Amino acid sequence: MVQPSEIDLRGLPVWERPDLVRKALDRLPSGGSLTLITDAEPRALSSRVTQDRPDRFVVETRRVGSRVWQLRLTHRPGELADRNSAAQHISRCPAFASLDAGVRSELAAAAVWQTGRRGQTLVAENSDWPFIGMVTEGIVARANGGGRDRERILYE
Structure with missing residues (x-):
């Protein structure tokens, strides 16, 4: 039980x-x-x-x-059905849908969920980002601000 x-x-x-x-x-x-x-x-x-x-x-x-x-x-x-929501999102994403099921399951196993708040900087300026990001809810925007043409990736 x-x-x-x-x-x-x-x-x-x-x-x-x-x-x-x-x-x-x-x-x-x-x-x-x-x-x-x-x-x-x-x-x-x-x-x-x-x-x-x-x-x-x-x-x-x-x-x-x-x-x-x-x-x-x-x-x-x-x-x-696959109970892993990362696997569900990956299989519905056009960029990943055509991949072999084994590759998609490896991606899902390595996936890390991250929650962002409105206006939060997701990737800092001049930092390496060796990851693939996928938004499952909300919008991510690129912003140039501060008059210095600094680019920022923000969760909206």
Whole structure:
């Protein structure tokens, strides 16, 4: 029997929650449950999960008390789809979709999720960036500013 796990998101900054939830869902076994506790109705969070991973989870929302909500996500038993969201994003990206499945799975295994905030500099000026970046949500913009024609890559 699979034991349910629980994460209290109430004390975490909003921008850190999606990454934490994504990692917890990637570790969830078939038939396992993850309960998330929030201080507001988790409608946006449940929508994001069902959008990123369609038909893979049974979603149950319940109000427990004043400003306390539970979102329970149960992985459908016997689900054969790839549970790694990095692999899902890579397979949907035109630049990677034509690669061999083995190469895509190696890329997914090496992927590191990074969450950025609006206006945050993602790559510092004059720094080497030997990585491939892929935006899964939001917009990345290139900006020249300061009157010195400095180029910056920002999350918008």
